[in-house]
Amino acid sequence: MIHLERRPQPSRLWTATTPLIAVVLTMIVGGTMFAALGTDPFEAIRTIFWDPLFNTQFAGFTRPQLLVKAGPLILIAIGLSIGFRAGIWNIGAEGQYIMGAICGAAAGLALYPSESPLIFPLMILAGGLGGWAWAAIPAVLKTRFGTNEILVSLMLVYVAENVLASVSSGLLRNPEGMGFPGSRNFKEWDAAHNAEIVAGTGMHWGVVFAFIAVIAAYVLLTRHIQGFNIRLTGEAPRAARFSGVNPARIIFLCLGISGALAGLAGLFEVTGPAGQISIDFNSGYGFTAIIVAFLGRLNPIGILLAGLLMALTYIGGELAQLMLGLPGASIQLFQGMLLFFLLATDVFTNYRVRFGRSEVA
Amino acid sequence: MADNLLSLRGLTKAYPGVIANDDVSFDIRHGEIHALLGENGAGKSTLVKMIYGLVKPDKGEMTFDGVPFAPAKPSDARSAGVAMVFQHFSLFEALDVAENVALGMENPPKPGDLARQIREVSETYGLPLDPTRTVGTLSAGERQRVEIIRCLLQDPRLLIMDEPTSVLTPQEVEILFKTLRKLKAEGTSILYISHKLEEIRSLCDHATILRLGQKVATCTPAETTARELAEMMVGASFSAPEAKPHSPGEVALKVDGLSLPAPGAFGTPLRDVSFELCAGEVLGIGGVAGNGQDELLAALSGERLAPAASVWLGPRDVSREGPIARRDAGLLSAPEERLGHAAAPNMSLIENAVLTGARRQGMLNNGMIQWGTARGFAEQVIRTFDVRTPGPGTAARALSGGNLQKYVIGREILQAPEVLVVNQPTWGVDAAAAAAIRQALLDLASQGAAILCISQDLDELMEISDRFGALNEGRLSAIRPVAGLSIDQIGLMMGGAHDMEVAHV
Numbered sequence: 001m002i003h004l005e006r007r008p009q010p011s012r013l014w015t016a017t018t019p020l021i022a023v024v025l026t027m028i029v030g031g032t033m034f035a036a037l038g039t040d041p042f043e044a045i046r047t048i049f050w051d052p053l054f055n056t057q058f059a060g061f062t063r064p065q066l067l068v069k070a071g072p073l074i075l076i077a078i079g080l081s082i083g084f085r086a087g088i089w090n091i092g093a094e095g096q097y098i099m100g101a102i103c104g105a106a107a108g109l110a111l112y113p114s115e116s117p118l119i120f121p122l123m124i125l126a127g128g129l130g131g132w133a134w135a136a137i138p139a140v141l142k143t144r145f146g147t148n149e150i151l152v153s154l155m156l157v158y159v160a161e162n163v164l165a166s167v168s169s170g171l172l173r174n175p176e177g178m179g180f181p182g183s184r185n186f187k188e189w190d191a192a193h194n195a196e197i198v199a200g201t202g203m204h205w206g207v208v209f210a211f212i213a214v215i216a217a218y219v220l221l222t223r224h225i226q227g228f229n230i231r232l233t234g235e236a237p238r239a240a241r242f243s244g245v246n247p248a249r250i251i252f253l254c255l256g257i258s259g260a261l262a263g264l265a266g267l268f269e270v271t272g273p274a275g276q277i278s279i280d281f282n283s284g285y286g287f288t289a290i291i292v293a294f295l296g297r298l299n300p301i302g303i304l305l306a307g308l309l310m311a312l313t314y315i316g317g318e319l320a321q322l323m324l325g326l327p328g329a330s331i332q333l334f335q336g337m338l339l340f341f342l343l344a345t346d347v348f349t350n351y352r353v354r355f356g357r358s359e360v361a
Numbered sequence: 362m363a364d365n366l367l368s369l370r371g372l373t374k375a376y377p378g379v380i381a382n383d384d385v386s387f388d389i390r391h392g393e394i395h396a397l398l399g400e401n402g403a404g405k406s407t408l409v410k411m412i413y414g415l416v417k418p419d420k421g422e423m424t425f426d427g428v429p430f431a432p433a434k435p436s437d438a439r440s441a442g443v444a445m446v447f448q449h450f451s452l453f454e455a456l457d458v459a460e461n462v463a464l465g466m467e468n469p470p471k472p473g474d475l476a477r478q479i480r481e482v483s484e485t486y487g488l489p490l491d492p493t494r495t496v497g498t499l500s501a502g503e504r505q506r507v508e509i510i511r512c513l514l515q516d517p518r519l520l521i522m523d524e525p526t527s528v529l530t531p532q533e534v535e536i537l538f539k540t541l542r543k544l545k546a547e548g549t550s551i552l553y554i555s556h557k558l559e560e561i562r563s564l565c566d567h568a569t570i571l572r573l574g575q576k577v578a579t580c581t582p583a584e585t586t587a588r589e590l591a592e593m594m595v596g597a598s599f600s601a602p603e604a605k606p607h608s609p610g611e612v613a614l615k616v617d618g619l620s621l622p623a624p625g626a627f628g629t630p631l632r633d634v635s636f637e638l639c640a641g642e643v644l645g646i647g648g649v650a651g652n653g654q655d656e657l658l659a660a661l662s663g664e665r666l667a668p669a670a671s672v673w674l675g676p677r678d679v680s681r682e683g684p685i686a687r688r689d690a691g692l693l694s695a696p697e698e699r700l701g702h703a704a705a706p707n708m709s710l711i712e713n714a715v716l717t718g719a720r721r722q723g724m725l726n727n728g729m730i731q732w733g734t735a736r737g738f739a740e741q742v743i744r745t746f747d748v749r750t751p752g753p754g755t756a757a758r759a760l761s762g763g764n765l766q767k768y769v770i771g772r773e774i775l776q777a778p779e780v781l782v783v784n785q786p787t788w789g790v791d792a793a794a795a796a797a798i799r800q801a802l803l804d805l806a807s808q809g810a811a812i813l814c815i816s817q818d819l820d821e822l823m824e825i826s827d828r829f830g831a832l833n834e835g836r837l838s839a840i841r842p843v844a845g846l847s848i849d850q851i852g853l854m855m856g857g858a859h860d861m862e863v864a865h866v
Binding site: 008009010223224225226228231232235236238239240241242243244246 | 698
């Protein structure tokens with residue numbers, strides 16, 4: 001019989017190596033699946049993990065995409081991870097992302113066609129505030145009425161999607177757009193354009209903010225008393241109250257940070273890669289970021305790596321569909337395997353496997 | 362030998378890194394009450410688990426009534442006639458007594474029959490219990506009766522009881538002892554695990570003493586002094602705490618008409634609690650578990666805010682202030698539950714030092730944690746209170762209960778509080794460590810701190826307190842000087858609310 005035995009302390013070795021083991025297992029099982037689909041598994045894996053970065057033919061196009069896709073994922077996941085550390089489950093980052101984009105875009109568009117250098121900073125501010133305010137709704141409801149933030153934040157995603165549909169064909173619609181839904185294109189308005197900072201790298205202001213968020217979150221969680229309080233609340237809520245932590249304040253802090261960062265990600269996306277508010281500018285980053293947060297084990301550095309890896313599998317997955325004709329579902333399955341194996345191997349950080357007869361003791 | 366019910370020969374059980382039992386042999390006779398005595402970690406639990414079929418010995422053998430006995434699982438032990446009452450009850454609060462009893466049986470009879478059987482057994486053995494009551498409404502003593510009756514319904518030949526009196530009032534202890542003596546008279550053998558020496562001396566026929574996994578001796582407790590028993594248990598003579606002479610100073614903590622609603626369905630409301638605690642004084646608060654101890658601690662630590670003007674620290678009303686402000690003002694506390702309340706299980710001892718010591722020990726600089734200072738403080742606690750751990754980076758949950766308790770209490774004491782509130786400061790701590798903790802509390806009082814010690818261990822309270830009061834259903838009795846209090850008076854203070862009279866036998 002095989003059984004699991006709890007370790008007295010979480011194993012450091014396993015904490016560090018499980019992501020690598022999970023990636024290797026995903027490659028083996030995923031490769032088997034691709035082989036069963038009639039594709040050369042080595043070619044498929046190479047297309048997903050190698051070609052987007054190093055293929056001589058199209059890496060020039062796909063490489064910048066890595067940062068473009070990873071930036072918002074990391075920015076949102078960092079915010080979510082801070083809440084998850086405290087046991088506050090904000091599932092609605094997608095909604096905060098949309099509302100941040102709408103508020104930021106609206107603040108800019110209200111001043112069109114000004115070319116003031118203050119326009120973009122103003123939009124950033126408005127974007128962060130929009131996401132923050134949208135996340136404050138579940139926070140207020142939770143602290144006042146004890147509602148479940150998972151349900152409320154998730155529901156608010158659908159509200160936000162409908163708001164988006166409404167404003168993109170109404171309030172924020174481009175007056176010169178000949179009746180098509182969608183706002184003015186920010187790429188054609190320099191003062192509000194989130195352009196690449198270094199051409200050809202994919203590096204835009206959102207990526208810069210993502211890196212800053214990684215560092216700030218790292219300092220917060222390892223050095224600052226508020227970060228300690230957040231971790232304490234997640235580890236042992238009663239001990240946190242005994243220590244003097246105000247649970248309501250932690251809820252507002254965590255939901256506020258994650259909402260603001262998601263809002264910023266939305267603003268940078270809409271003014272940069274997406275270009276305009278449109279009914280489907282959001283591409284699910286808010287949900288994928290949940291996976292990124294867990295893939296990075298709620299650790300800022302881990303999230304940085306996980307965001308890059310996730311972006312890579314997205315770009316590589318699209319490439320594999322295009323080049324090898326693999327079905328889209330198989331790529332999603334492949335990405336699902338990655339999360340599955342990561343969570344599965346995660347067990348070994350806290351438990352060790354024992355073979356032999358189990359004792360009930 | 363025919364008059365032995367259970368014989369253990371050379372039982373050995375090793376776990377990675379520790380030998381829990383090393384070549385333990387002793388006999389339990391028919392119809393005797395046999396005590397198993399030892400400090401925490403002496404190997405009592407492992408030994409009992411082997412008898413009850415929860416753990417398989419590495420070496421050695423047992424014979425039960427002359428027949429080789431090697432239970433592979435608890436149901437084997439039960440069918441042979443071994444029953445066990447655990448220290449921690451496994452009862453469902455939302456179910457009634459009869460349902461709870463039925464859940465623990467292999468083949469429960471029909472509900473009507475079972476209720477009748479429960480009544481019969483409870484009357485026969487003087488354990489008043491109504492089978493239709495919901496367990497959530499029962500006192501700890503009554504819950505224990507549910508467990509005992511569950512065992513008795515199986516007609517056991519050997520009944521194992523693990524620290525049964527730790528949750529009982531003196532009166533309830535008397536009821537329990539009458540029951541045990543009656544069982545003994547009927548020929549049932551009892552293995553009685555405890556570290557309370559006086560009750561072993563009055564109840565038990567023989568006692569086997571374990572130390573560090575080995576049997577030290579089997580003796581007749583009635584012919585041995587408590588001090589001798591304790592020394593055999595600890596292995597060295599230890600010093601009982603000594604109160605240094607001091608004269609109480611000004612009122613340090615005043616609680617005035619404190620009432621608070623119950624925090625949850627099974628919590629206890631505080632009702633008009635009032636007392637004064639002077640600098641240099643130890644006030645002991647006794648009472649059976651679940652009578653408002655946790656709630657009182659929460660109201661004093663600041664976890665729950667109290668109505669205005671009900672909690673005074675010196676001249677200052679701290680009723681509406683939270684734990685941080687109260688700590689800054691010199692009011693520190695240590696709750697009963699170590700893991701999850703006084704300490705975060707998965708965090709290191711250094712991080713747990715930050716938990717309460719962040720501000721008083723200067724671990725913060727503009728909100729940034731000075732980990733070096735925190736480590737230094739954790740190491741100081743570990744050194745001063747002899748906490749056995751590989752180092753301050755160890756997770757709290759990896760420490761044994763007694764060691765973590767020393768750490769938690771030491772963490773508060775070393776912060777030099779003006780008022781210290783502790784709940785069950787030596788619960789689950791071995792005798793030597795308990796003596797050290799009590800001594801530290803007394804030393805702190807002699808330096809002028811006021812100490813409120815909430816405990817269910819009356820011996821402890823009598824030993825260290827200057828004055829004594831008891832909580833009953835959230836009410837605090839009158840406070841009396843300890844000198845001259847009799848056990849009967851204490852029992853009355855702890856309250857007659859739980860039916861004390863023995864059912865008519």
